[in-house]
Amino acid sequence: MSAPQAVSKDAKVVVVGAGFAGLSAVSTLVQAGFQQVKVLEANGRVGGRVCTTKPFTRNIIELGANWIHGQKGNPLFQLAKKNNLLSEEADEDDLDDYFFKEGGKQLSDKLGEKVTALFEKLISKASDSKIDRKYRSLSLGDYLDAAFAESSLASSGDGPRIFEWCKRNECTNEAASSLFEVSAYQLSEYIELDGEFYNCLGPGGYQALLDYLMKDLPSGIILNNKAVKSIQWDLKPQGGSNHPVKLICEDDEIFEADHVIVTVSLGVLKQKAATMFEPSLPQSKLTAIEQLGFGTVNKIFLCFNERFWPEDCEGIQLVWNEGPEDKSVYTSHSEGEAWKETWYKKICGFDSVARHPTVLCGWIAGREALHMETLQDSEVKDTCLRLLRSFTGWSVPDVSKVLISRWGHDSRVLGSYSSVPKGVNGFEKQKELGEPLPLQRKASDSKPLQVLFAGEATHENFYATTHGAYLSGIREAQRLINHYSTKKK
Template identity: 40%
Template sequence: MEVADGARPRVLVVGAGLAGLGAAQRLSSSRAFPHLRLLESTGRAGGRVCSQRFGSEVVEMGAHWIHGPSKENPVFQLASDYGLLDEEAMSEENQQIEVGGHPLLPAVFYSSAGRVLSPELVEGVRNLFSTLLDQTREFLHVPQVSVPSVGEYLRKEIAQQVKEWTDDDETKWLKLAVLNTYFKLECCVSGTHSMDHVALGPFGEYAMLPGLDCTFPGGYGGLPDCMLTSLPKESVLFHKPVTVVRWGGSYREESQEGRTFPVQVECEDGERFLADHVIITVPLGFLKEHHETFIDPPLPPRKADAIRQLGFGTNNKIFLEFEQPFWPPDCQLIEVVWEDESPLVEAGTDLQASWFRKLIVFLVLQPPERYGHVLCGFIAGKESEYMETLSDAAVLTALTDVIRRLTGNPHLAPPKKVMRSQWHSAPYTRGSYSYVAVGSSGDDIDALAQPLPEDAADPRPQQVLFAGEATHRTFYSTTHGALLSGWREADRLLSLYDTSESHQHKPRL
């Protein structure tokens, strides 16, 4: 028997990042959900995928690469279907390369003493750090770990290694300084202030897919834009920040006698939406700050604890455009080594005096014929958050001083343009992405993903569902984790209502 449209379930999706778009796209491809609304707090779709103009070219303020672009990666598959990638990225050869993380690019190491470090010395240290980092992933199912964090494990192992080094003192210090650069680089990868905050036991649960990391020639933002155009136009509402999600209630719609809904979503502008189900896809950083007032009745203790215990850090980018490059023509990566630093020595905490020391890697945007001479620097942690409070002019001055020091050229022309991301200040994001912090585990990720009400026997199940990168146990912090989590929650609802069609819907392109 055909169900009247008015009686069909109403679904609200909060947040138009990849998780929210993925869920909405999956649901809109089913006839069971004609009443679908997607509420986005800002004026654009994409969330932490954010392509912006820098001069005449598009740069990525948020997500940069497709990590592991291969058949198992839904972001790669969707981008391929939309024709957003170049032929090289889609080649079988690229999809089969196992890089175990970021590929190695032609790099130059500049030191704070104004010299270029020998590639041989750097390569030996990089291999050591890589080996030790691989070891940290072997504690996954160990009942008891000797130290709580990845950082402490690495330092303990390095301290043992140093005892066996036969180099002269100057070389030892230089090797330790290079190791410190890799610690900071790993903070950017993990989105944390310090590797001392990242839990050792669960670290190996994060999964990497095969494929050589690739970028979008026309900007990552092309993906959410394409997903958005596949949705019914009237279903997406921008500039609709949600202030509270009320669930477990009985809310009667004024215009339709007799129909009540368990969920009411209130927006900042006072508008209210009634629904049978709401899929919340807001970032963990936002939930950390607002979960006590954002969801009513309050979250069960287990879920609230998971929000508090999981990590969510800041990783920002600073783009610098130069009239002329100071780096060699074949260089694609500039790494910075502060010769007076070591992972075995406590770092200073004066952010004002030393925030720029956390900026230890610059990507040379390729190809230069298209971008000109543009560097993209990565900076994580408290230093990154402090950087957000400074003016563009202050950032430009500080980085001009740093680059003059690195090159040993006090007269080097300053960059002609600067632009940076400010993810910690973004009110609906409050950081970049999640990690499994000391005191938390993958079980917290699963707890965060658990729908409400928790009692499966409840007559009105799955009123509040949760998606987003922080809810994917093995792909947290990634765009493919976000997309998969949105599909997961859409499939929960499809399995409740959609008996006529396969639950594995291919989204409408």
């Protein structure tokens, strides 16, 4: 790393955002010898869409990012393993999802296993580019419906209802209001790493990984409560300043830089990109921001004084007679707002929570998740209790504490993670989003690499994941390192 060190001492770099993308970028730059680096974080805490908290007991709850997606080739898994931050692997072979029908009847375990196994097989075909050619232009929802119709399970009584639950559950993976909005074939660009998901890290949760990335950073390098209002770039030397980039914060403090790495969420870019940058972003980048999907997924944590569900129950899953992922229902409601009256149908179920034997977590995605955010905690809690009691028929006690995420209305995020809508070339748009400014294809005497972009939505293969965000930050830091290494030579 010696080549860039001497030159990089004079390069001023500002990183916007202290999530995984921002922290991996600044950590990589500092290790390479960059000495004039600052991180501007809008919140009073680091982490971005990672939010590790302890609302119920001394044990952690992940209000945001929850999983390490895969093991082989996953740098966050390797970091966690190397630093003993992984939880001990629990034996979950004896744990089952309990599927309950609307009206209080528990469905057959075998039928549930058959339908969910078929669903996973169909998703794998889409992910591995093995999807039949006739399905490639379809939405993910249309593809799944058409493929399921060819199975004997489609006429197996409650099979279609469980399949509808699978689609509703998949909406949380895609951060989508409906799978009928998501591309089927473009799913193949996403690379799913081998190995089990870790749905919970060790006692420190995701915060422990953030702390590891920050442990060797110089004091004062991260400035909290520093929201950036505007980024002026391609500035010409004037008034003694030779820096091409100027960042103006909401408190009117100004930072000058040679390079800025922007790691704000795609949700923030969708709202502010048109006015945040001066001069305006190229049309190709604005189009990418507009066309890529960015949805909301929320969690509803219910804490009880005592456990009422069986020890072998991993989750209580809700199967409706007619649910929000049924295409006819979704289409008929798309022009109006009747769906707001039944927003709770988008709750897939209530899953057990690691280290919290008396806590359940409900998942909800899309427009229903956004609507849920506008309701009082008490209304959401009462609705969840009603669902648990009516579906299971069990004696469900009152909730002692509730914790609800509201990522869609968080002005510093405005959603959860990205997806590729139907009809959009995700690989192309993600690449456009990650292209640094000024554009290399444009002949110019401007200083290179003034504005760089990182974050999960800029990663063509690992979008919507923490390791995608982490790797994108390293990618942009390495771009600067390579630039100065070449410049020195």
